[in-house]
Amino acid sequence: xxxxxxxxxxxxxxxxxxxxxxxxxxxxxxxxxxxxxxxxxxxxxxxxxxxxxxxxxxxxxxxxxxxxxxxxxxxxxxxxxxxxxxxxxxxxxxxxxxxxxxxxxxxxxxxxxxxxxxxxxxxxxxxxxxxxxxxxxxxxxxxxxxxxxxxxxxxxxxxxxxxxxxxxxxxxxxxxxxxxxxxxxxxxxxxxxxxxxxxxxxxxxxxxxxxxxxxxxxxxxxxxxxxxxxxxxxxxxxxxxxxxxxxxxxxxxxxxxxxxxxxxxxxxxxxxxxxxxxxxxxxxxxxxxxx
Amino acid sequence: xxxxxxxxxxxxxxxxxxxxxxxxxxxxxxxxxxxxxxxxxxxxxxxxxxxxxxxxxxxxxxxxxxxxxxxxxxxxxxxxxxxxxxxxxxxxxxxxxxxxxxxxxxxxxxxxxxxxxxxxxxxxxxxxxxxxxxxxxxxxxxxxxxxxxxxxxxxxxxxxxxxxxxxxxxxxxxxxxxxxxxxxxxxxxxxxxxxxxxxxxxxxxxxxxxxxxxxxxxxxxxxxxxxxxxxxxxxxxxxxxxxxxxxxxxxxxxxxxxxxxxxxxxxxxxxxxxxxxxxxxxxxxxxxxxxxxxxxxxxxxxxxxxxxxxxxxxxxxxxxxxxxxxxxxxxxxxxxxxxxxxxxxxxxxxxxxxxxxxxxxxxxxxxxxxxxxxxxxxxxxxxxxxxxxxxxxxxxxxxxxxxxxxxxxxxxxxxxxxxxxxxxxxxxxxxxxxxxxxxxxxxxxxxxxxxxxxxxxxxxxxxxxxxxxxxxxxxxxxxxxxxxxxxxxxxxxxxxxxxxxxxxxxxxxxxxxxxxxxxxxxxxxxxxxxxxxxxxxxxxxxxxxxxxxxxxxxxxxxxxxxxxxxxxxxxxxxxxxxxxxxxxxxxxxxxxxxxxxxxxxxxxxxxxxxxxxx
Numbered sequence: 071x072x073x074x075x076x077x078x079x080x081x082x083x084x085x086x087x088x089x090x091x092x093x094x095x096x097x098x099x100x101x102x103x104x105x106x107x108x109x110x111x112x113x114x115x116x117x118x119x120x121x122x123x124x125x126x127x128x129x130x131x132x133x134x135x136x137x138x139x140x141x142x143x144x145x146x147x148x149x150x151x152x153x154x155x156x157x158x159x160x161x162x163x164x165x166x167x168x169x170x171x172x173x174x175x176x177x178x179x180x181x182x183x184x185x186x187x188x189x190x191x192x193x194x195x196x197x198x199x200x201x202x203x204x205x206x207x208x209x210x211x212x213x214x215x216x217x218x219x220x221x222x223x224x225x226x227x228x229x230x231x232x233x234x235x236x237x238x239x240x241x242x243x244x245x246x247x248x249x250x251x252x253x254x255x256x257x258x259x260x261x262x263x264x265x266x267x268x269x270x271x272x273x274x275x276x277x278x279x280x281x282x283x284x285x286x287x288x289x290x291x292x293x294x295x296x297x298x299x300x301x302x303x304x305x306x307x308x309x310x311x312x313x314x315x316x317x318x319x320x321x322x323x324x325x326x327x328x329x330x331x332x333x334x335x336x337x338x339x340x341x342x343x344x345x346x347x348x349x350x351x352x353x354x355x356x357x358x359x360x361x
Numbered sequence: 362x363x364x365x366x367x368x369x370x371x372x373x374x375x376x377x378x379x380x381x382x383x384x385x386x387x388x389x390x391x392x393x394x395x396x397x398x399x400x401x402x403x404x405x406x407x408x409x410x411x412x413x414x415x416x417x418x419x420x421x422x423x424x425x426x427x428x429x430x431x432x433x434x435x436x437x438x439x440x441x442x443x444x445x446x447x448x449x450x451x452x453x454x455x456x457x458x459x460x461x462x463x464x465x466x467x468x469x470x471x472x473x474x475x476x477x478x479x480x481x482x483x484x485x486x487x488x489x490x491x492x493x494x495x496x497x498x499x500x501x502x503x504x505x506x507x508x509x510x511x512x513x514x515x516x517x518x519x520x521x522x523x524x525x526x527x528x529x530x531x532x533x534x535x536x537x538x539x540x541x542x543x544x545x546x547x548x549x550x551x552x553x554x555x556x557x558x559x560x561x562x563x564x565x566x567x568x569x570x571x572x573x574x575x576x577x578x579x580x581x582x583x584x585x586x587x588x589x590x591x592x593x594x595x596x597x598x599x600x601x602x603x604x605x606x607x608x609x610x611x612x613x614x615x616x617x618x619x620x621x622x623x624x625x626x627x628x629x630x631x632x633x634x635x636x637x638x639x640x641x642x643x644x645x646x647x648x649x650x651x652x653x654x655x656x657x658x659x660x661x662x663x664x665x666x667x668x669x670x671x672x673x674x675x676x677x678x679x680x681x682x683x684x685x686x687x688x689x690x691x692x693x694x695x696x697x698x699x700x701x702x703x704x705x706x707x708x709x710x711x712x713x714x715x716x717x718x719x720x721x722x723x724x725x726x727x728x729x730x731x732x733x734x735x736x737x738x739x740x741x742x743x744x745x746x747x748x749x750x751x752x753x754x755x756x757x758x759x760x761x762x763x764x765x766x767x768x769x770x771x772x773x774x775x776x777x778x779x780x781x782x783x784x785x786x787x788x789x790x791x792x793x794x795x796x797x798x799x800x801x802x803x804x805x806x807x808x809x810x811x812x813x814x815x816x817x818x819x820x821x822x823x824x825x826x827x828x829x830x831x832x833x834x835x836x837x838x839x840x841x842x843x844x845x846x847x848x849x850x851x852x853x854x855x856x857x858x859x860x861x862x863x864x865x866x867x868x869x870x871x872x873x874x875x876x877x878x879x880x881x882x883x884x885x886x887x888x889x890x891x892x893x894x895x896x897x898x899x900x901x902x903x904x905x906x907x908x909x910x911x912x913x914x915x916x917x918x919x920x921x922x923x924x925x926x927x928x929x930x931x932x933x934x935x936x937x938x939x940x941x942x943x944x945x946x947x948x949x950x951x952x953x954x955x956x957x958x959x960x961x962x963x964x965x966x967x968x969x970x971x972x973x974x975x
Contacts, residue, residue, distance in 0.1 A: 254441045254443060257432070257439070259458065260431075261439040264458070
């Protein structure tokens with residue numbers, strides 16, 4: 071633009087509280103300080119503890135604990151589960167948000183409520199549902215045994231339970247976004263002759279990408295960290311059906327603090343890395359786009 | 362024809378949002394759909410684009426029926442109010458989108474992009490992102506993008522809605538220029554009449570889902586056929602007047618001047634007169650007026666707006682008696698205000714100040730060809746009359762028609778007596794509440810000057826369906842005129858019921874179908890009213906009762922040409938209180954024969970004379 075302040079700058083200026091509404095910089099400092107204090111007590115301290123305890127007996131012991139075959143199996147299982155669950159739930163989340171955001175149909179509010187269900191229900195119950203369905207005494211138990219299919223105490227059960235617990239994350243992130251963004255751009259694309267797929271990939275997806283990235287990250291974090299539901303269906307078979315959170319518990323109960331905290335630190339690192347990746351992607355794309 | 366709409370109807374939750382719209386837009390024409398928000402104009406535009414399906418009717422583009430063709434295949438260009446640009450794409454990418462869909466070569470795309478950017482005066486902006494552009498520039502990009510695939514029809518949905526006045530005007534000029542240069546058929550939707558005048562070759566005014574009138578801007582402005590168009594397209598003072606042999610009379614003040622429209626017949630009846638604010642002249646005294654005196658008044662409001670001076674004059678005598686219906690929405694029924702605008706030149710010739718007494722004259726009067734002028738709530742006691750005058754449906758109808766509801770006490774109504782005549786003929790539409798001696802009351806009122814009678818049950822809601830029937834062909838014309846007038850103010854579907862006797866043989870059936878077609882084509886050509894037709898067999902009253910029993914929220918408009926008909930054919934229906942709204946249109950057949958050169962749409966019966974005849 072030629073000259074003068076940009077529209078964004080003016081909008082930002084207008085959205086800030088006026089000088090007179092804030093009593094003094096002292097109050098500002100107090101508020102910032104309070105927020106930091108809470109963060110320190112609730113977030114940083116435990117984080118530090120995790121790493122400190124893990125490294126208590128030196129780096130060697132720390133890395134030694136990852137050489138344990140059970141630990142490696144747990145890490146592998148967790149990654150496999152996340153690798154299956156996250157894409158599936160992403161597709162589901164987009165489909166559900168699309169349906170809710172773009173169409174009017176009977177039972178729409180019912181669907182929204184149902185999507186929220188896994189958040190409301192205790193994860194233990196979520197796990198139990200699958201045990202009741204597919205367990206030896208469950209509804210399909212006999213049939214499954216006859217056909218030699220194991221779901222409970224095996225990978226399918228863990229994947230199912232994790233999927234159930236994490237499926238709201240992408241959808242919850244996208245539904246309000248899609249409702250708010252409206253259909254104008256899609257409709258414009260359609261009148262220009264674009265088909266469904268082209269409209270989705272060139273118009274809708276770019277529109278919702280940040281919401282989607284955020285939803286996927288939340289979904290992934292929860293999928294890797296889920297304890298309750300997985301605990302019920304896994305059967306805690308060491309090296310076979312323990313995911314990282316379960317393995318942490320086992321090690322901890324065995325008083326293997328270094329091992330437990332080492333795995334915990336890895337879990338934490340994975341979460342931190344995903345957050346950093348998200349921020350990086352956001353920052354880089356945002357940077358090139360607005361300049 | 363570039364765009365042809367035939368009886369297009371779109372319902373939303375049962376209620377029609379676009380109601381039987383038929384329209385033709387010629388090749389290269391700039392057509393503006395004008396209407397208030399909620400009038401269905403945007404829905405209609407989306408239906409043309411194919412983004413909204415229609416429940417009934419046909420849409421054709423360039424002679425090709427596209428009713429069931431998807432938006433993707435229709436190949437129209439559409440511009441949205443909020444631009445709907447792809448924010449993650451640059452201006453160039455946005456414009457090329459439709460070409461990329463069509464797999465056009467990059468070099469050709471670039472050429473077309475350059476061409477379009479030149480057309481909308483945005484050369485060199487290719488690599489900007491939409492967020493870096495001003496609103497006006499974004500809308501230019503949207504127009505260029507909509508034109509990229511060379512659509513044969515360009516549709517614009519309130520394209521200037523989000524822009525401020527200055528940019529709006531500039532963009533308006535650009536769009537007009539682009540349209541002229543490409544000679545592309547264009548439909549633009551707006552609620553801004555100034556915009557419509559500035560752009561349109563032809564304007565169509567929509568309200569309540571119906572296309573009320575369409576025509577050249579100047580013609581619509583000078584000769585509107587409906588109250589809505591008169592007041593929505595520019596400002597207008599609506600006045601109730603009486604049309605007499607000498608011309609128009611406001612209360613007891615005759616206006617000698619010949620109204621602009623030829624008046625039919627020699628009979629006196631109530632009409633609605635349109636006085637544009639700029640056609641009103643003010644002078645210090647009656648004798649100083651160069652035009653026809655209509656009233657004395659006092660200046661109550663005075664606003665200087667630059668080129669024009671706007672004022673509001675309260676009439677103290679003359680036309681004030683005639684009861685005024687002003688376009689200013691609030692308290693229009695009680696006070697007799699006239700909106701007046703004067704040029705600087707007029708102001709210098711006769712400066713006025715607040716509270717000054719003036720004589721009011723008028724240069725030009727346009728009489729609306731509507732048969733429904735005002736309502737008179739009739740009851741045997743004052744409380745009942747008052748209560749009826751406050752009936753929600755009646756109040757809504759009157760408010761939409763911008764007319765008044767008078768109340769009138771007729772003690773005779775308690776026990777109608779043929780031999781007792783009303784003191785003065787009843788003017789306007791007589792309204793009564795439904796009750797046991799409905800037939801007798803109806804007969805008495807129709808006998809005593811009421812040409813239309815509205816019967817309202819106490820719970821009547823605005824109808825969703827209006828049934829139309831007339832007892833014989835001589836009542837057709839007037840019934841259709843009344844039906845058209847009602848339907849312009851009620852968001853309902855119209856159905857004409859033709860009824861043949863149950864014993865009708867095969868030879869009679871073609872006649873019945875013929876009558877239906879005649880009715881439809883007359884409604885369409887004379888009133889611009891689209892309606893559906895149904896043919897039924899059996900006794901008229903039974904057939905009507907059957908239809909009316911189908912659902913609630915219906916209204917019946919019944920045309921008769923003699924009171925005998927009412928008693929013989931429909932007496933059974935009126936024997937007990939009716940649960941639906943009923944409008945009876947009564948034009949004695951004899952009189953129609955006497956007066957063969959009736960104008961069709963303006964044949965409101967002469968009240969006084971008819972009372973004498975019957």
